[in-house]
Amino acid sequence: MSQATAQNIPLSFYEEKSAYPGIFAWIFSTDHKRIGLLYMFTILSFFLFGMSMGFLIRLEKMFPGGQFFQPATYNALFTIHGVVMIFLFVIPGIPAVFGNFILPIQLGAEDVAFPRLNLLSWWLLVIGALVIFLSLFTGSKLPDTGWTFYAPYNTITTANIPMAVFGAFLVGFSSILTGLNFITTVHRLRAKGMTFFRMPLFAWSIYATAWIQILATPVVGITLLLVIAERFLGVGVFNPSKSGDPLMYQHLFWIYSHPAVYIMVLPAMGIVSDIIPTFCKKPIFGYKAIAFSSMSIAFIGYLVWGHHMFTSGMADLARVVFSFLTFFVAVPTAIKIFNWTATLYKGSIELRAPMLFALSFIFLFSIGGLTGVMLGTLNLDLHLHDTSFVVAHFHYTIFGGFGFALFGGIHYWFPKMFGKMYNETRAKWAWLLLFIGFNMTYFPLFLAGLEGMPRRYYDYLPKFAPYHFWSTIGSWIMISGILFMFGNLLHGLLRGEKADDNPWGGSTLEWQVPSPPPLVNFTTPPVVNKDPYDFSDILKKRNSSPTPQDQEDKGGQ
Amino acid sequence: MFSSFSNFGNVDLTFWITFVISAVALIGIVAFTLYCLVAYRRKKHPQPANIHGNVALETTWTVATTIIVMIIFVLGWQGFQEMRSAPKNAFVVKVTAAMWQWSFEYKNGITLDHVLVVPENKPIKLLMKSKDVIHxxxxxxxxxxEDVLKSMTTHLWFQTQKPTMKLEDFQKVHQQSYTNYWDKVDDYDGYYVLCAEYCGNNHSFMRARVVVLSQEDFEQWYNSSPKTKPSKPKIPPKVQAVFNKGGCLACHSLDGSPKIGPTFKGIWGRKSKVKTGNQIREITVDAKYIQRSIEKPQADVVVGLESIQMPKTSLNQKDIQILIEFFKTLK
Structure with missing residues (x-):
């Protein structure tokens, strides 16, 4: 290697010397890229743990009647599955991983605005997770309230619920700090020339999400304080035996937890909005509409929590108002789906692995959204509420939405993050297994729910047996797909070929820095003078000096 | 949706309307995507067009979506109004939910567990309250x-149609144990009540059945049934304390009425078939058996109740002795 090239290629952030040795170089690092990867490995471990719980739930429900567990164990399984998946995997989720790793580079920044707070957020997540896991073993039984911790059941069960809620609170705090960081980063650290409307849509979605993280999360803190006041000071807040109101708990819980579902899914939409133009080599259709719908989803998302309470005993008028507002979330969501699909029109489409995940996101999330419309419809919800229809609906939106987008994002940014490439053929096979298994697992639950199968049931009437049987078989296929996918990624990480700086021909700023990026992202501060999805330079380069891949494509023409 | 007996046809109608709209939208999106994937694949279409958007198209689909969802909202709202306003002449039954059973109380004082008896062709209004958590x-x-809470009374109503049973059949079935009761649940036109809000260990076993009798049968039953539960045995305070500690009465009745587990009435000296491991044997209930059942609930399971798991309790030797003495008196 000549001296000149050595100077042109700075050391990557992996190779750069740290002040701390070994693992401390990671867990005490304030570099946004290292923190992003810390988050990624942390939450993916939680995901695998939560997935094992899900596997056991499905196993128990394969046939009617008790199979492997006592009812109490089953109840603990779905509680732990929900708590781990929601609070430790999905809520930190995409903002923590890609918001950290990718967002600053996309904006042309060196780091997030407050790198030390950023490290603190990761520590809060880890401590919160430890508290939650500790709560499993410190009550007289495993937590068995479901992830919603509904009152007054949470006050009469002998499980250690205050501690579990406290863990969720710490995780929430991590979320607030992350949101604070990203809002400041977006406002203050954009590169020269990058106006708000030149930001990639992923950055827009993280920005919208960050507002929800800051404004909604404190409510869960208030709820926690009240739960503690009730449990330890004997103040009647939620428990009717102490003249408390259990509905108040539900209100407070959903004021946070409903906006939280947009914390989960908005960044997922952001990833899809970045992947699709790259593999169409064409600007996204209706950029401003997508950016504004992110903001309006974040805003309307605050006003619809009551749709979780259509059968709760809440006043009928309130139910009507919440239903009315809920339908307005459907509009910006539909706009996004139409825009993504319209982007395909007259593109130059490459069906690479990340694109498969992005397109299946649209399909699965559409099913999740359309069934969401059904659940928002008042009279239908009286029948479908708290049935397995709801379970299927949110797995389609959260797993089919968030999960597929996260996996798509991992496949999309993998070469950037690690400077290596996974085997793409295997990635596509893994996607196929996952996609088939996913639909087989969750679609039957829609049908069972329509027939009246309530959720959180250890045992069920014999008429629901076929749905549960096929769902369980589906879960095996899905899990094989997931394990195959992670195996392939791990293999790419250890043995993969070296990746180019811009393997997909992406137009946003992260593709202009080396793979993996140097510690200081940009050797010279970038100046932005064009739209985020302007592929003219990339197409020009492709036409003038085609890569072997381009040659191959041309040959087939 | 499965066969309906509901007067609320609006629910199924709304479902099918939203289903068709959803299916059209989804098929449209998928078909367009597949078309683009084939027609504009890179090999065939190497030079992408430079389209940034289309104001007319975007406005159209925004407005169209808004109109469609508003129509669906109104459909849901109208149906909901109907479902929430019970007619004035509705037959009122009080419902009490507790971990883990449904009880139904009639105006004339009849109280039933696990079964709601109602007349044909009549609007039925339920006033519901919980004794403990939310059901x-x-x-x-x-x-x-509708959720059932301790802090307030909630309500719902529905309109019965044809009778589902004759009085004599009902009386026969009602005498049987809880298990046989549920084996045939699908035969009774799916008129079953389930608990839909998670409420602890036996949430999924918290069921009841609705039995619709013809007008004459219903009147005969309503006027002839004992006004209170048959001969409620007196429970001495120290026995009551043990029951509270173990939560026994949630699943076992004292008066022979069907609950989740076998009744305590006449339990002393009762001969019953139990499954020990994989073997079925006949036992006579004695002190030893009672002790074993409480300490190791899964050791012997009464035949027919295999799918129901009795939870372990915190009862000690003294408690068990108190129970044994009490059971001897329960004839």
């Missing part, structure tokens, strides 16, 4: 559901 009264065949 949810769900009657899938009628498409109705």
């Amino acid at each position: 949810s009264f769900y009657l899938p065949a009628f498409r109705v559901k």
